[in-house]
Amino acid sequence: MSGLGTNENPGLIDPTTISGPIPPAFPLTAGNLDKVMKYRYNSSGQNSVIARERLPRGSHICFIDTFTPTPESTWSSIQTSKTSHIEVPSGLVYINHSCSPSIDIEVYPPNTDGIYPNGICGELRVVADRDLEAGEELTFFYPSTEYISPRPFDCLCGTGDGFCIGRQEGAHFLEVAVLGRYFLNRHIKELIAERDGGHGQ
Numbered sequence: 001m002s003g004l005g006t007n008e009n010p011g012l013i014d015p016t017t018i019s020g021p022i023p024p025a026f027p028l029t030a031g032n033l034d035k036v037m038k039y040r041y042n043s044s045g046q047n048s049v050i051a052r053e054r055l056p057r058g059s060h061i062c063f064i065d066t067f068t069p070t071p072e073s074t075w076s077s078i079q080t081s082k083t084s085h086i087e088v089p090s091g092l093v094y095i096n097h098s099c100s101p102s103i104d105i106e107v108y109p110p111n112t113d114g115i116y117p118n119g120i121c122g123e124l125r126v127v128a129d130r131d132l133e134a135g136e137e138l139t140f141f142y143p144s145t146e147y148i149s150p151r152p153f154d155c156l157c158g159t160g161d162g163f164c165i166g167r168q169e170g171a172h173f174l175e176v177a178v179l180g181r182y183f184l185n186r187h188i189k190e191l192i193a194e195r196d197g198g199h200g201q
């Protein structure tokens with residue numbers, strides 16, 4: 001998620017344009033997300049999403065079934081293949097980036113007609129190596145979906161020097177040694193392999 005492109009997500013306000021809390025634009029009841037998550041305004045001045053209940057590592061949280069294809073990457077879009085992006089007009093847009101994420105987002109690419117089979121373009125799962133605790137923020141590693149983020153930002157995830165990537169700009173700007181710590185989507189692995197002359201992950 002990121003960017004300078006035109007935001008086609010009606011009602012969504014860029015948190016960097018206003019100081020202070022902005023009410024979330026979407027009710028969590030849409031898509032029954034309220035069963036598993038709640039909103040919280042966090043200490044970094046960002047809207048965020050937290051877990052309602054503890055969920056075991058690797059478990060399914062929800063599918064992404066409410067989305068709008070968008071022609072270019074924006075500050076709030078998610079990349080679903082080398083060439084496709086979606087906006088999510090739901091509570092999922094408030095999931096922040098972390099260098100020690102609590103969830104993975106696996107995206108499914110559209111077919112050659114730009115259609116997402118079964119109307120689903122991705123799945124949210126708890127990361128494979130630790131449980132998600134009740135009240136813990138849902139975060140994912142943005143470079144796991146984004147190859148080049150049009151609006152980079154200084155990361156406030158707080159995981160500390162030596163682990164936090166510092167500036168989130170997309171996977172293109174990260175070394176394989178760093179990327180290798182994370183779940184990565186297929187299009188990111190392929191783009192990194194192309195970047196590195198076929199010798200990527």
Ligand SMILES: C[S@@+](CC[C@H](N)C(=O)[O-])C[C@H]1O[C@@H](n2cnc3c(N)ncnc32)[C@H](O)[C@@H]1O
Pocket residue numbers: 001002003013014015016046047048075076077093094095096097098151153154155156157
């Ligand atoms: C789609 S929004 C996520 C929701 C956002 N917190 C909000 O309140 O609307 C993506 C933006 O959130 C901010 N953001 C997300 N994760 C961040 C992080 N770890 N550190 C700093 N800013 C972050 C950045 O401004 C980024 O462009």
